[in-house]
Amino acid sequence: MKLEGMHLQRMLRGQKRSERVFKIVAGGALLFALVALAILIIDVFLDGFRRLDWQFLTSFPSRKPERAGVLSALVGTVYMMGLTALLAFPIGVGAAIYLEEYARKKNWFSRLIEVNIANLAGVPSILYGLLGLELFVRMMGLGRSVLAGALTMALLVLPIVIIASREAIRVVSPAIKEGSFALGASRWQTIWYQVLPIAFPGILTGSILAFSRVIGEAAPMITIGALAFIAFLPDSPLSPFTVLPIQIFNWVSRPQKGFFTCAAAGILILLAVLLMMNAAAVFLRQRYQKRLYL
Amino acid sequence: MSPVVELKEEQPIAFGIQDLNAWYGSFQALKNISMSIPEKRITAIIGPSGCGKSTLIRCLNRINDLIPDFRLEGQIYFKGKEINDPSVDPIEVRLRIGMVFQKPNPFPKSIYDNIAYGPRLIGVKNGSRLDGIVEESLKKAAIWNEVKDSLRKSALALSGGQQQRLCIARTLAVDPEVLLLDEPCSALDPIATGKIEELIYRLKEEYTVAIVTHNMQQAARVSNYTGFLLMGELVEFGPTEKIFTNPADSRTEEYITGRFG
Ligand SMILES: Nc1ncnc2c1ncn2[C@@H]1O[C@H](COP(=O)(O)OP(=O)(O)O)[C@@H](O)[C@H]1O
Numbered sequence: 001m002k003l004e005g006m007h008l009q010r011m012l013r014g015q016k017r018s019e020r021v022f023k024i025v026a027g028g029a030l031l032f033a034l035v036a037l038a039i040l041i042i043d044v045f046l047d048g049f050r051r052l053d054w055q056f057l058t059s060f061p062s063r064k065p066e067r068a069g070v071l072s073a074l075v076g077t078v079y080m081m082g083l084t085a086l087l088a089f090p091i092g093v094g095a096a097i098y099l100e101e102y103a104r105k106k107n108w109f110s111r112l113i114e115v116n117i118a119n120l121a122g123v124p125s126i127l128y129g130l131l132g133l134e135l136f137v138r139m140m141g142l143g144r145s146v147l148a149g150a151l152t153m154a155l156l157v158l159p160i161v162i163i164a165s166r167e168a169i170r171v172v173s174p175a176i177k178e179g180s181f182a183l184g185a186s187r188w189q190t191i192w193y194q195v196l197p198i199a200f201p202g203i204l205t206g207s208i209l210a211f212s213r214v215i216g217e218a219a220p221m222i223t224i225g226a227l228a229f230i231a232f233l234p235d236s237p238l239s240p241f242t243v244l245p246i247q248i249f250n251w252v253s254r255p256q257k258g259f260f261t262c263a264a265a266g267i268l269i270l271l272a273v274l275l276m277m278n279a280a281a282v283f284l285r286q287r288y289q290k291r292l293y294l
Numbered sequence: 295m296s297p298v299v300e301l302k303e304e305q306p307i308a309f310g311i312q313d314l315n316a317w318y319g320s321f322q323a324l325k326n327i328s329m330s331i332p333e334k335r336i337t338a339i340i341g342p343s344g345c346g347k348s349t350l351i352r353c354l355n356r357i358n359d360l361i362p363d364f365r366l367e368g369q370i371y372f373k374g375k376e377i378n379d380p381s382v383d384p385i386e387v388r389l390r391i392g393m394v395f396q397k398p399n400p401f402p403k404s405i406y407d408n409i410a411y412g413p414r415l416i417g418v419k420n421g422s423r424l425d426g427i428v429e430e431s432l433k434k435a436a437i438w439n440e441v442k443d444s445l446r447k448s449a450l451a452l453s454g455g456q457q458q459r460l461c462i463a464r465t466l467a468v469d470p471e472v473l474l475l476d477e478p479c480s481a482l483d484p485i486a487t488g489k490i491e492e493l494i495y496r497l498k499e500e501y502t503v504a505i506v507t508h509n510m511q512q513a514a515r516v517s518n519y520t521g522f523l524l525m526g527e528l529v530e531f532g533p534t535e536k537i538f539t540n541p542a543d544s545r546t547e548e549y550i551t552g553r554f555g
């Protein structure tokens with residue numbers, strides 16, 4: 001007995017020690033990541049914030065750095081993101097509902113789809129760009145348009161939207177669903193009145209985070225040929241366009257010092273858009289959860 | 295249909311179950327069950343955990359249709375009609391045969407919306423009519439006095455016993471003919487259990503009640519008829535006092551005297 005007690009104590013002490021070590025390592029890793037991020041942001045901020053003014057926000061690109069602006073890229077990004085969301089959100093949520101609520105008998109087909117979705121989420125984005133170029137720009141004849149870009153980006157985020165939505169739908173307790181069925185609800189009514197309201201905050205958050213990835217993606221946009229020098233705003237889904245990452249990329253590759261400042265300012269705007277989207281995700285989630293539970 | 299088990303009194307039959315076999319995948323959960331459930335009486339299903347009690351009553355409102363690899367053979371007549379007949383709509387079955395589950399499962403909505411959920415599904419839109427249904431159902435389930443001032447509050451804020459009575463009220467709101475209760479008190483404390491038992495006892499005036507329980511005192515207290523299930527088989531079925539005082543099968547006797555289970 002006594003021996004065992006001592007043994008237990010020693011074991012507990014050992015555990016405490018390894019827990020402390022783990023805490024320090026994990027904390028250090030986090031600190032390192034945060035410091036690196038902070039340095040990066042501060043550096044960009046110092047380079048770019050003087051350039052952040054109304055003129056920069058409301059001007060088209062120009063050959064002269066001091067007259068250049070981010071307007072067409074910003075509007076192009078917002079436009080393309082809206083279209084992407086419009087395309088990918090309903091399809092992604094629909095697919096998730098289908099996989100979780102209808103295709104519940106696991107057969108080779110549903111397994112095949114599942115494996116493919118998981119794999120697609122890991123495909124490098126440039127491949128989506130090549131697919132978009134071939135399929136939307138050339139075969140469907142959409143040209144280098146906002147629509148072609150949005151379709152490409154929709155393909156890119158679709159697997160992420162589906163996976164996030166499935167996670168959110170799976171959280172809904174089977175007991176709630178059974179309660180609904182027992183009151184004579186059809187499957188669709190149960191999905192609409194019970195599953196979706198409960199899953200919605202999760203679906204929304206996951207999707208917004210997926211769409212915010214669209215904002216930063218440059219590779220597929222370069223592949224489908226979004227241009228950097230656009231001195232007008234897209235007036236239809238078929239007009240040519242540019243987006244922030246491409247504009248930034250273009251400015252960075254110019255020799256003049258002034259364009260370098262423009263690029264830094266462009267990055268700040270990109271970060272601001274990202275931050276606003278994440279804030280929207282958090283806000284919407286809070287709001288819906290409150291409405292559900294009290 | 296013919297009543298398979300003779301009932302002592304001349305009570306109309308709600309359910310006639312004949313040669314019911316049920317499987318989850320390749321596992322047979324029910325074997326050759328034949329029994330009759332009388333109208334406006336309380337029928338208890340007892341038996342040790344895992345013997346198929348839930349499976350049996352979940353066949354009665356076709357809620358087990360929703361389990362992907364569930365399959366059944368045999369007949370279940372409700373008021374003379376086979377409920378698994380292709381011409382029968384499972385939704386109609388579930389509207390006429392309500393069910394309350396083991397763990398209270400209120401929807402994460404207000405108390406009012408929980409009760410109004412069923413009526414709204416069948417198209418009741420009129421506000422004052424819904425108000426009436428909500429009030430009446432909550433009164434029938436003996437919870438009106440406790441919640442009448444907080445109908446807009448979340449149902450999740452209620453206590454377990456209140457939640458279970460809310461679930462009963464929610465089921466009554468669609469005006470069913472039968473109430474299936476699957477161990478409705480097993481998650482509740484004795485006081486809440488007492489309230490629900492009292493409620494069940496009153497409900498038989500209007501409804502056919504089938505209650506699953508693994509609490510034998512409960513079966514003896516509230517039910518008129520009792521069926522004893524063991525490993526998927528119906529060992530014995532008959533009037534409750536006969537099952538508890540003079541069982542025909544030795545296994546029933548062993549179970550109710552607490553020698554196993
Ligand atoms: N969804 C299911 N899938 C597979 N087996 C199940 C399922 N539900 C119940 N079973 C099995 O069927 C048997 C009877 O279960 P159940 O009817 O829930 O018993 P009880 O309600 O009497 O405890 C048990 O052995 C259980 O493991």
Ligand SMILES: [Mg+2]
Nearest residue numbers: 347348349477
């Ligand atoms: Mg059970």
